[in-house]
Amino acid sequence: MRNSQIEAAWKGIAECRKCGIRDLVLFADLTEPDFKLVHLPIDELQFQPGSSLYEAGDEGRAVFTIRSGLVKLVQYLPDGTQRIVRLLRPGAVAGLEVLVGSAYEHAAIILQEVAACRIPREVVERLNHATPRLHRQLMQRWHQSVRQADEWLTELSTGSARQRLARLLLQLCADHPDRPVRVFSREDLGAMLGITMETASRTVAEFKRSGLVAEKGPNLVLCNLPALRKAALAE
Amino acid sequence: MRNSQIEAAWKGIAECRKCGIRDLVLFADLTEPDFKLVHLPIDELQFQPGSSLYEAGDEGRAVFTIRSGLVKLVQYLPDGTQRIVRLLRPGAVAGLEVLVGSAYEHAAIILQEVAACRIPREVVERLNHATPRLHRQLMQRWHQSVRQADEWLTELSTGSARQRLARLLLQLCADHPDRPVRVFSREDLGAMLGITMETASRTVAEFKRSGLVAEKGPNLVLCNLPALRKAALAE
DNA sequence: CGCACCCTTGAAATTACTCAAGTTCAGTGG
DNA sequence: CCACTGAACTTGAGTAATTTCAAGGGTGCG
Numbered sequence: 001m002r003n004s005q006i007e008a009a010w011k012g013i014a015e016c017r018k019c020g021i022r023d024l025v026l027f028a029d030l031t032e033p034d035f036k037l038v039h040l041p042i043d044e045l046q047f048q049p050g051s052s053l054y055e056a057g058d059e060g061r062a063v064f065t066i067r068s069g070l071v072k073l074v075q076y077l078p079d080g081t082q083r084i085v086r087l088l089r090p091g092a093v094a095g096l097e098v099l100v101g102s103a104y105e106h107a108a109i110i111l112q113e114v115a116a117c118r119i120p121r122e123v124v125e126r127l128n129h130a131t132p133r134l135h136r137q138l139m140q141r142w143h144q145s146v147r148q149a150d151e152w153l154t155e156l157s158t159g160s161a162r163q164r165l166a167r168l169l170l171q172l173c174a175d176h177p178d179r180p181v182r183v184f185s186r187e188d189l190g191a192m193l194g195i196t197m198e199t200a201s202r203t204v205a206e207f208k209r210s211g212l213v214a215e216k217g218p219n220l221v222l223c224n225l226p227a228l229r230k231a232a233l234a235e
Numbered sequence: 236m237r238n239s240q241i242e243a244a245w246k247g248i249a250e251c252r253k254c255g256i257r258d259l260v261l262f263a264d265l266t267e268p269d270f271k272l273v274h275l276p277i278d279e280l281q282f283q284p285g286s287s288l289y290e291a292g293d294e295g296r297a298v299f300t301i302r303s304g305l306v307k308l309v310q311y312l313p314d315g316t317q318r319i320v321r322l323l324r325p326g327a328v329a330g331l332e333v334l335v336g337s338a339y340e341h342a343a344i345i346l347q348e349v350a351a352c353r354i355p356r357e358v359v360e361r362l363n364h365a366t367p368r369l370h371r372q373l374m375q376r377w378h379q380s381v382r383q384a385d386e387w388l389t390e391l392s393t394g395s396a397r398q399r400l401a402r403l404l405l406q407l408c409a410d411h412p413d414r415p416v417r418v419f420s421r422e423d424l425g426a427m428l429g430i431t432m433e434t435a436s437r438t439v440a441e442f443k444r445s446g447l448v449a450e451k452g453p454n455l456v457l458c459n460l461p462a463l464r465k466a467a468l469a470e
Numbered sequence: 471c472g473c474a475c476c477c478t479t480g481a482a483a484t485t486a487c488t489c490a491a492g493t494t495c496a497g498t499g500g
Numbered sequence: 501c502c503a504c505t506g507a508a509c510t511t512g513a514g515t516a517a518t519t520t521c522a523a524g525g526g527t528g529c530g
Binding site for chain 3: 160161195196198199202218
């Protein structure tokens with residue numbers, strides 16, 4: 001079990017006021033005086049694939065704003081099997097639960113190189129106490145989490161493996177339908193869709209053969225939207 | 236499609252200050268002066284099984300605190316199949332999403348006769364703006380929703396039908412392990428577990444035969460905890 | 471009584487899982 | 501430069517689980 005600290009490279013102390021993606025992040029609506037309340041340093045960190053922001057059960061000292069890259073939230077069952085419950089993309093916040101409880105509830109594992117800002121819990125709590133502009137954003141993040149959880153349940157855990165994979169690919173390419181999408185390891189695909197690695201592999205292969213996706217490189221595919229939409233519905 | 240208003244019986248204007256289950260509900264932490272900010276009436280309503288608090292897409296004018304009974308949150312897929320994404324028990328809040336967006340995202344359908352308080356959106360917004368005592372409770376409700384969503388994904392949508400049903404029963408009887416549990420219609424069981432009605436029926440029958448549950452009446456069973464725990468894990 | 475609704479059960483068809491070989495490919499060391 | 505190794509992926513064949521389709525109870529109610 002690797003320690004996140006070992007894998008994290010310090011990139012500097014975040015200058016939230018000048019943040020390039022301010023309108024995307026938790027602090028989007030803050031005003032100049034609000035920032036005076038940030039009394040602890042917010043570090044900007046870089047994480048490599050395979051490392052983790054935190055592990056389930058770790059004491060929660062901070063939330064993380066994802067600036068770039070991709071993170072999976074993994075939950076383990078008593079019998080050891082794991083399930084990926086959410087993906088975090090740029091703008092998302094990881095570890096919100098520490099604002100209510102104390103420990104992280106998932107493992108947050110990097111899928112694609114991540115740049116993230118680590119915001120100490122106390123900073124969020126102090127700001128939240130002081131300004132409704134943060135409540136609003138926090139509520140929206142919670143809402144996003146619930147929405148994505150419900151979406152995964154209805155779309156990615158219902159129907160045949162074919163339908164599930166089609167729906168996942170549609171989600172992944174939703175932002176840039178014309179850009180190729182990186183597909184995950186077969187094991188991760190399985191953990192997202194609630195199927196085995198082998199079934200994931202076979203289904204991906206079948207999608208390539210049938211032209212639902214076009215291979216553009218290793219684990220890089222272009223989505224055939226109409227065909228995928230049809231597969232997402234069909235029997 | 237039935238209208239919630241038709242099915243709802245007015246029970247009076249809620250006296251939140253004297254609420255019998257105050258410590259359980261959204262307004263748990265409010266103080267005397269906070270209540271001065273409640274400028275709109277909070278109705279207490281009664282709903283019969285089969286009726287709904289709201290339907291997906293309805294304009295969200297209020298959240299509902301469940302005082303007693305049981306509610307299912309249903310989400311529909313494009314192809315018409317439905318999935319139950321959460322159950323709401325006493326103390327839970329239905330329709331939180333209207334505090335962020337505008338429309339309800341699920342249908343909230345009564346499974347067991349419900350008494351609920353309808354709190355207009357404006358009341359929550361005004362209070363939330365005024366007192367951190369409500370933020371805290373709101374965050375906790377959001378957190379509960381996310382937790383339950385994740386739990387359903389990992390426990391009720393992973394593994395065999397046998398495992399899923401065992402885990403659901405364990406959840407249902409967690410509060411009062413010695414009291415019998417009401418099991419849902421086979422169709423609802425299917426929609427919760429992501430299996431067909433027939434598989435649900437067969438699995439319930441098998442549980443009765445194998446003594447994992449003891450039938451105490453129509454759709455009323457007593458749980459055999461050790462046996463169910465074993466079934467929740469086993470191959 | 472007969473209809474409607476829900477539940478149950480059976481048998482065939484389908485889908486996904488399991489287990490077991492192969493394959494590919496990048497990294498390593500001779 | 502090339503075999504060697506490990507990890508991830510692929511594929512096949514048999515098996516198990518679930519779905520599908522169809523038919524048969526049971527119960528409440530007009």
